[in-house]
Amino acid sequence: MPHRILTANHLRDGGVVFLAADGGWVRSPEAATIAACADDERGLSTIAATAVADQTVVGPYLVDVTVTDGRPVPVRARERIRVSGPTVPADFRADAASA
Amino acid sequence: MYQYDEYDQRLVDERVEQFRDQVRRRLSGELSEDEFKPLRLMNGLYLQLHAYMLRVAIPYGTLSSAQMRTLATLARRWDRGYGHFTTRQNIQYNWPKLEDVPDMLAELAKVGMHAIQTSGNCIRNVTADHFAGVARDEIEDPRIWAEIIRQWSTLHPEFSFLPRKFKIAITGSPNDRAAVKVHDIGLRMLRNADGDVGFEVIVGGGQGRTPFIGETIRAFLPKQHLLSYLEAILRVYNQYGRRDNSFKARIKILVNALGAAEFARQVEAEWAHLRDGALTLPAAEVDRIAAQFAPPVLPPVAEPIPAFDMARLTDPAFGRWARTNLFAHKVPGYASVLISLKPVGGVPGDATADQMDALADLADRYSQGEIRVTHGQNLVLPSVGKAHLPDLWQQLTALGLAEANIGLVSDIIACPGLDYCALANARSIPIAQRISQRFADIGRQHDIGELQLKISGCINACGHHHVGHIGILGVDKKGEEFYQITLGGKAEEDAALGKIVGPAFSYDAVVDAVETIVDTYLVERRSGERFIDTYRRTGLAPFRARLYGETIDAAA
Numbered sequence: 001m002p003h004r005i006l007t008a009n010h011l012r013d014g015g016v017v018f019l020a021a022d023g024g025w026v027r028s029p030e031a032a033t034i035a036a037c038a039d040d041e042r043g044l045s046t047i048a049a050t051a052v053a054d055q056t057v058v059g060p061y062l063v064d065v066t067v068t069d070g071r072p073v074p075v076r077a078r079e080r081i082r083v084s085g086p087t088v089p090a091d092f093r094a095d096a097a098s099a
Numbered sequence: 100m101y102q103y104d105e106y107d108q109r110l111v112d113e114r115v116e117q118f119r120d121q122v123r124r125r126l127s128g129e130l131s132e133d134e135f136k137p138l139r140l141m142n143g144l145y146l147q148l149h150a151y152m153l154r155v156a157i158p159y160g161t162l163s164s165a166q167m168r169t170l171a172t173l174a175r176r177w178d179r180g181y182g183h184f185t186t187r188q189n190i191q192y193n194w195p196k197l198e199d200v201p202d203m204l205a206e207l208a209k210v211g212m213h214a215i216q217t218s219g220n221c222i223r224n225v226t227a228d229h230f231a232g233v234a235r236d237e238i239e240d241p242r243i244w245a246e247i248i249r250q251w252s253t254l255h256p257e258f259s260f261l262p263r264k265f266k267i268a269i270t271g272s273p274n275d276r277a278a279v280k281v282h283d284i285g286l287r288m289l290r291n292a293d294g295d296v297g298f299e300v301i302v303g304g305g306q307g308r309t310p311f312i313g314e315t316i317r318a319f320l321p322k323q324h325l326l327s328y329l330e331a332i333l334r335v336y337n338q339y340g341r342r343d344n345s346f347k348a349r350i351k352i353l354v355n356a357l358g359a360a361e362f363a364r365q366v367e368a369e370w371a372h373l374r375d376g377a378l379t380l381p382a383a384e385v386d387r388i389a390a391q392f393a394p395p396v397l398p399p400v401a402e403p404i405p406a407f408d409m410a411r412l413t414d415p416a417f418g419r420w421a422r423t424n425l426f427a428h429k430v431p432g433y434a435s436v437l438i439s440l441k442p443v444g445g446v447p448g449d450a451t452a453d454q455m456d457a458l459a460d461l462a463d464r465y466s467q468g469e470i471r472v473t474h475g476q477n478l479v480l481p482s483v484g485k486a487h488l489p490d491l492w493q494q495l496t497a498l499g500l501a502e503a504n505i506g507l508v509s510d511i512i513a514c515p516g517l518d519y520c521a522l523a524n525a526r527s528i529p530i531a532q533r534i535s536q537r538f539a540d541i542g543r544q545h546d547i548g549e550l551q552l553k554i555s556g557c558i559n560a561c562g563h564h565h566v567g568h569i570g571i572l573g574v575d576k577k578g579e580e581f582y583q584i585t586l587g588g589k590a591e592e593d594a595a596l597g598k599i600v601g602p603a604f605s606y607d608a609v610v611d612a613v614e615t616i617v618d619t620y621l622v623e624r625r626s627g628e629r630f631i632d633t634y635r636r637t638g639l640a641p642f643r644a645r646l647y648g649e650t651i652d653a654a655a
Contacts, residue, residue, distance in 0.1 A: 012126065013196045014151035055128045058146060076578035078517055081526070082148050086518035088446065088529050 002064045005032040005072050006044040007082070008057035016082055017057060023047055025057060029083050030071050035062070100163055100469065101246050101391045103211040110253070111208045114215060118142050119201035126198060141221075143214025144200055148521050153192045153200060154217040155207060159227035159245040159269075160188035160472040164459035167470050169210045171455035177203050182455070184440060184448040186512055186563055187266070188226050188472045189217055193519055215253065220261045222252035222333075226268045228276045229473040230435050232394055233481045235427040238288045239296055241271035243389045244325060247380065251326050258333050262340035263348035265333070266305075273592065278474060280304045280313045280594035281566055283350045284332060287592075289319070297321045302332060302362065303354030304594075306560035311351040312594050314359035316366060322385070327378040331370035335362065395467040395482055400432025402485070410489040417492055419545060420503035425488070426479075434485055436466075438478040438495060439502035439510060443539045444532050447513040448476035457498050465491050476512055477505065507544040508552055508617065509535040512563050516556030516573060517580070523556035525573025525580035525606075530554055533610045538617075547617055550630045551590070566590035568631045569616060570597040571609065582609040586616070586642060587634045600639055601647050612646055619645045 006019040007029075017025040018032035026032065035041045041062060048060035063079045065072035074080045081087060103111070118138070125135040139145075143154040155170070162170075170190055174182045177199045178192040185191055195203060207213055216223055225245040232240040248267060252258065258265070268282040279285025285301035298320045304313025320328050336350045339357075354362045411418045426435040438458065441447050450458075462470045462480055465487050471479035483491060495501035504510045511534060514520065516527030531554055538544050553567030557574075564570030570585035582604050585597030604612045617630075619642050624633045634642075 009146055009150075011132075012198055014146055014149075014194075016149055052132065055126065058132050076575075077580050078148075078524070078575070078578075081517055085149055086528075087526060088518065088532060 001037065002075070003067050003072065004035045004041060004044075004062040005029060005065055006035070006048055006060055007032075007063050007079075008048065008051070008060035011055050011058050014058075019044055019047060019051075019060075025051065029065075029074075032072055034065065034067060034072055100161060101158075101242075101388070107211070107250075108208075111211070111213045111215070114142070114213065115201060115204045115208050118204060122197060122201055137219070139200075140218040141215070142200075142204065143217035144195075144197075145218065146521070147193070147515075147519055148517070148523075149519065150194045151197055151200070152519070153195045153203060153214060154185070155190050155192070155212060155214050156217050156224040157188050157190060157212075157472050158249050159225055159231065159242045160229050160474070161231070161242060162470040162472065163210070164462045164468040164470065166210045166212055167455050167459040167462065169206055169212065171452040171459070172206060173203050174452040174455065180453075181449050181451045183446070183515065184450065184472050184476050184478070186474050186476060186514070186561060187224060188229075188474055189224060190472070191515070193515075218264075219259075220263050220265075221259050222248075222255065222261075222265045222267065225249055225252070226266070226277055226282075226474060228270045228272055229471040229479050230276060230426055230481065231271060231471075232392060233428050233430075233433075233435055234272055235429045236274050237272045237429065238290060239271045240389075240392050240394075241269040241277075241286070241288060243385070243392050244286070244288075244298075244322070245269050246388055246392075247325065247385070248329065251329070251378075258337065261333070261337055262342045263345065263350075265336075265350070267329075275590075275592040275594075276473075278563070278566065278590040278594070280592070281306055281310070281563075281590060282313065284329065285313050286325075291319050295321065298325060300328065300332075303351040303359065305349055305351040306563060306565045307349070308346055308558045308560075309349075309352065310560070310565040310596050311355060312596065313351075314354060314362075316359055316363035323380045323382075324374060326380060327373040327376060328366075328370055330378055331366045331373055334369050335365045339365075394429075395469075397430045397433055397482055397484075399430055400484065400486070402431055404432060404485045407485040407488055410492075414489075416503070417489060419541060420492055420501055421488065422545070423503050423505045423507060424501075428482060430482070432485055433482050434488065436480040436483050436488070436491065437473070437505045438480065438500050439504055440477050440500075441504055441510050441531075441535065442499055442502050443509065443535045445535070446528050447511050447531050450478075454498055454500060457494075458500070461491065461494060475510065477510070503541055504544055506549050506551070508538050508547055508550045509544060510551075511535065512551075512553040512567070514555050514557075514562035516554070516562075520556060520561075522559060523573065524558075524575035525556050525582065527554040527556040527562055527571075527573060530571060530573075530582065530606075530609060534613055537610050537614055547621065548629055550617070550620075552613070553588070563590065564588070565596050566594060567597060568634070569613060571613075574603055576603070580606045582606070582612075584609070584612060584616070586639060587631070589631060598639055601643055615645050616642055 301313035466480035513531040517523040555562035566588040588597030
């Protein structure tokens with residue numbers, strides 16, 4: 001089965017977040033915890049349900065990734081753009097604004 | 100311009116406070132996302148790919164300079180310094196924080212603006228000809244009727260939970276600049292044999308997954324019956340429109356399933372109960388609203404105007420701009436000025452906060468403080484004295500807002516696409532940018548002539564690709580972006596849906612394909628033919644041959 005990471009939008013600012021290994025939500029997919037089996041995915045989904053109930057995140061879902069040098073890269077173009085922000089223009093990219 | 104009365108203002112102010120309380124309850128956990136989502140959508144707040152998005156209504160595309168400055172303030176204070184003007188004469192902010200949105204709405208309410216009914220299954224912002232009230236070819240100002248529809252449809256309890264969203268467009272001119280044939284209801288003002296002005300009522304047009312050109316169900320509706328007749332249409336739709344399948348829930352599906360004649364019969368039967376009732380418009384109320392759209396007092400100026408003609412003849416850049424970016428005004432000596440939001444390599448429809456403020460200043464100086472938003476994602480200064488045009492052009496040039504490309508190949512409509520939109524399958528904006536860069540030579544664009552290119556990042560067709568002379572639709576093929584091209588679409592009074600030219604092109608190949616199509620036109624065109632004329636004469640064949648060669652039969 002493909003590797004997957006769990007993503008959502010942050011409730012307060014709407015920003016894209018990923019579930020990290022320590023159970024926290026992070027902005028960078030590189031720190032996301034990677035599920036490699038159905039058990040892992042069930043675990044992530046349980047954490048996600050709690051985070052939704054706690055008003056931390058909105059709309060969590062699993063994203064298929066390939067893992068290169070330990071880093072997850074989404075398979076679909078949509079998810080790659082969601083990770084990196086609008087492809088144009090650079091000034092409006094999520095990382096530029098949060099820097 | 101229309102000024103809110105105490106009822107309008109109270110309604111908008113109360114809505115701000117209601118939403119402030121809803122956001123507070125969402126953040127405190129009293130409301131779940133499932134409970135909150137319909138409430139935020141009723142206030143134009145979406146959750147998009149990267150962030151929340153706030154869609155603000157610009158009723159019938161008319162803005163005062165004060166309102167434009169408020170739009171700039173929102174962009175600067177609560178967003179990332181820019182906003183995006185849309186194909187529905189709205190503006191969208193791409194990066195608001197949830198907790199800031201009540202303050203944004205409160206700021207809007209101070210200038211009579213809001214985000215009510217910019218989402219959800221209700222009657223959306225009514226759109227109109229962007230030259231309303233000033234166009235030389237106009238019969239009557241359609242904004243008077245758009246404003247009456249706005250008042251009737253705002254928070255209308257019976258039509259707050261329709262089967263699907265509902266869009267009404269209105270033109271007061273025989274030359275349709277509001278795309279009325281591709282709306283749920285299109286209204287076209289006309290004069291009958293007795294000289295009375297009324298409406299042709301067109302229903303069931305639309306784009307999206309299943310595009311249709313609207314059908315006329317009433318050739319002439321006297322003005323005083325406008326609301327009762329609209330109510331009859333909405334009632335038939337509300338009762339019989341499909342609620343079991345959101346893809347089949349728009350009125351166009353119902354009209355197509357019943358046939359226009361049967362749909363019209365049902366509307367007329369419903370109208371028999373409503374006609375001459377409480378919704379009949381009293382002349383005094385119409386006059387009250389009409390007075391607020393009284394045209395600006397513009398003393399006619401005899402033409403020719405030497406300062407304008409001299410500049411046109413001696414400065415080729417100004418001459419080019421004057422050819423494409425001016426529109427005939429009803430008062431001699433004036434013009435409506437189209438301000439292109441399509442610079443080479445830019446994002447169609449985007450304007451920075453600084454540009455918005457500067458345009459508000461220019462509107463005050465040259466155009467009675469008024470600005471319009473077009474469904475083509477450009478802006479308009481509606482009434483500028485022609486003697487002032489050279490000065491205005493200089494200032495627009497300094498702001499990067501003097502692109503002389505209105506109606507040309509780089510004046511592209513593009514939806515936000517996969518760069519922003521949660522529904523999109525493919526990017527639109529970078530395709531538009533690359534096409535405008537490919538055709539950056541403005542002399543070449545003028546040689547190519549009128550060509551409407553429209554790009555949607557998914558089948559929902561916010562970028563109007565079905566009615567583009569060249570339409571581009573982004574599709575997802577196994578997780579990668581591909582682009583299907585249609586030719587021959589048209590949005591005006593002779594509206595038509597484009598035809599698919601052949602198999603889709605990759606992200607890398609689509610700009611070459613567009614250039615091949617344009618080159619084919621240049622080879623095929625006869626004297627005086629626009630792109631659409633040549634296409635209508637030749638059909639798809641020469642374009643397919645150049646794009647696909649002999650592989651087309653196997654590939655298709």
